[in-house]
Amino acid sequence: MKAGMACADHPAYSPDMELKTMKNVELRWSLTHSGGSVMRHLCVLACLLVGAAALQAQEQRKTAVAVMTLRGSGVSESDAKFLTERLTIELQRAGVFEVMERDKVDEILKEQGFQQTGACDETACLVEAGRLLPVEKMIGGSVGRVGNVYAAQIRLIDLRSGKVEKTATRDYKGELEHLLTAGMRESAEELSGKRAVQAQVSAPGAAAGSQDQAMMRTLLEAQYEDKSKSKGWAVFWSVLIPYAGAGSLYAKNYGASVILFLGSAVSASAWIAALNDSSNSSKSAWGLAYLGTRVLDVVIATRSVGKYNQRLREKYGLTLNAVPYKDKLYATATFDF
Structure with missing residues (x-):
C-alpha cells in the first residue's frame, strides 16, 4: 500500500526525466553565468567611459x-x-x-x-x-x-x-x-x-x-x-651764427670752438673799426681774416662730426660687421667722412 501510494503521488522514474532535469539545471547555470559576465563587461565599459571622460575634461581644462x-x-x-x-x-x-x-x-x-x-x-x-x-x-x-x-x-x-x-x-x-x-x-x-x-x-x-x-x-x-651728429647741422650752425665756432661747438670740439670764436670776434671788431676809419688800409686784411675763421669753422666742424661719430660707433661696438661672402665671414669696418 505504501509503495502504491508513493507511485500514485510521484510519477515513475525514467531516463528521459533525468535528462530533462539535467538540461534545466544546465540552462539555469548558463543563464546565471552569462548574466554575470555581461554585468562584468558592462562595469568595465562604464569604468573606461568614465576614465576617458575624466581625461578629456582634464585635457580641455585651460x-x-x-x-x-x-x-x-x-x-x-x-x-x-x-x-x-x-x-x-x-x-x-x-x-x-x-x-x-x-x-x-x-x-x-x-x-x-x-x-x-x-x-x-x-x-x-x-x-x-x-x-x-x-x-x-x-x-x-x-x-x-x-x-x-x-x-x-x-x-x-x-x-x-x-x-x-x-x-x-x-x-x-x-x-x-x-x-x-x-x-x-x-x-x-x-x-x-x-x-x-x-x-x-x-x-x-x-x-x-x-x-x-x-x-x-x-x-x-x-x-x-x-646721439650721433649730422654734418648738415654742423654747416648750418657755422653759417647761421655771425661769429665762428658754433659748428665746432655742435660737433663737441670745444677747444676749436673757443679759438675760432675769439679769432672771429677779434677780426670782426678790427674789420668794423677799419671800415669806420677811412685812413686805415687794413680793411681787406681784417675782412679776409674774419671770413677765414668762418670757413675754417665749417671745415673743422664737419671733420669733428666724422670723428665724433666714429668714436661713438666704437663705444657701442658698431665699427665691425660680419658679412657673409662665399660661405665665409669677413669683417668690414664702417667709417664716417
Missing part, C-alpha cells in the same frame, strides 16, 4: 591666467594700457589659457586691498598680486622706446613656484603700430607654447642666438642714431 598692465617707459600710459588689452585678446585667441578679464582683475585686487606704487611688472609684485586672484599663472612686463625702436619684454610666471616660466621679447624699429599688430600676437603665441615649437623645429639654436644678436645690434644702432 590654465587660468591674469594679465597685469604693462609698464610703459618712453610710451604714454594710454599706449601701455592699449598694448595690454591687445595682449589679453591675443592670449584668448591662442586658446591655451583661461584669461581673466581685466576689469575682474582690478576689482578683485581692489577688494583684497592690494596696493602698489607704480606699475606691477617685477616678478615679486606679480606673484604677490597673482596669489590674491583665482589663477595659476600671471603675465606681466614692460613696453618701452629706445631711440626709434619699440620693445616689449613679457614674462609668464608660475604662482606655485614663484619663478619665471617663459619670456617673450619683441623689438620693432619705426612705429609703435608694429609692436601692437605683430608684437603682441607673436608674444601671446610664444607664451602659449605655439610659437616656441615652430622655432625649435626650424632653428634649434642658431636662430635664437642670431636673433638675440640682431636685436642687440638694433638697439645699439638706435642709441647711436639718437
Whole structure:
C-alpha cells in the first residue's frame, strides 16, 4: 500500500526525466553565468567611459591666467594700457589659457586691498598680486622706446613656484603700430607654447642666438642714431651764427670752438673799426681774416662730426660687421667722412 501510494503521488522514474532535469539545471547555470559576465563587461565599459571622460575634461581644462598692465617707459600710459588689452585678446585667441578679464582683475585686487606704487611688472609684485586672484599663472612686463625702436619684454610666471616660466621679447624699429599688430600676437603665441615649437623645429639654436644678436645690434644702432651728429647741422650752425665756432661747438670740439670764436670776434671788431676809419688800409686784411675763421669753422666742424661719430660707433661696438661672402665671414669696418 505504501509503495502504491508513493507511485500514485510521484510519477515513475525514467531516463528521459533525468535528462530533462539535467538540461534545466544546465540552462539555469548558463543563464546565471552569462548574466554575470555581461554585468562584468558592462562595469568595465562604464569604468573606461568614465576614465576617458575624466581625461578629456582634464585635457580641455585651460590654465587660468591674469594679465597685469604693462609698464610703459618712453610710451604714454594710454599706449601701455592699449598694448595690454591687445595682449589679453591675443592670449584668448591662442586658446591655451583661461584669461581673466581685466576689469575682474582690478576689482578683485581692489577688494583684497592690494596696493602698489607704480606699475606691477617685477616678478615679486606679480606673484604677490597673482596669489590674491583665482589663477595659476600671471603675465606681466614692460613696453618701452629706445631711440626709434619699440620693445616689449613679457614674462609668464608660475604662482606655485614663484619663478619665471617663459619670456617673450619683441623689438620693432619705426612705429609703435608694429609692436601692437605683430608684437603682441607673436608674444601671446610664444607664451602659449605655439610659437616656441615652430622655432625649435626650424632653428634649434642658431636662430635664437642670431636673433638675440640682431636685436642687440638694433638697439645699439638706435642709441647711436639718437646721439650721433649730422654734418648738415654742423654747416648750418657755422653759417647761421655771425661769429665762428658754433659748428665746432655742435660737433663737441670745444677747444676749436673757443679759438675760432675769439679769432672771429677779434677780426670782426678790427674789420668794423677799419671800415669806420677811412685812413686805415687794413680793411681787406681784417675782412679776409674774419671770413677765414668762418670757413675754417665749417671745415673743422664737419671733420669733428666724422670723428665724433666714429668714436661713438666704437663705444657701442658698431665699427665691425660680419658679412657673409662665399660661405665665409669677413669683417668690414664702417667709417664716417
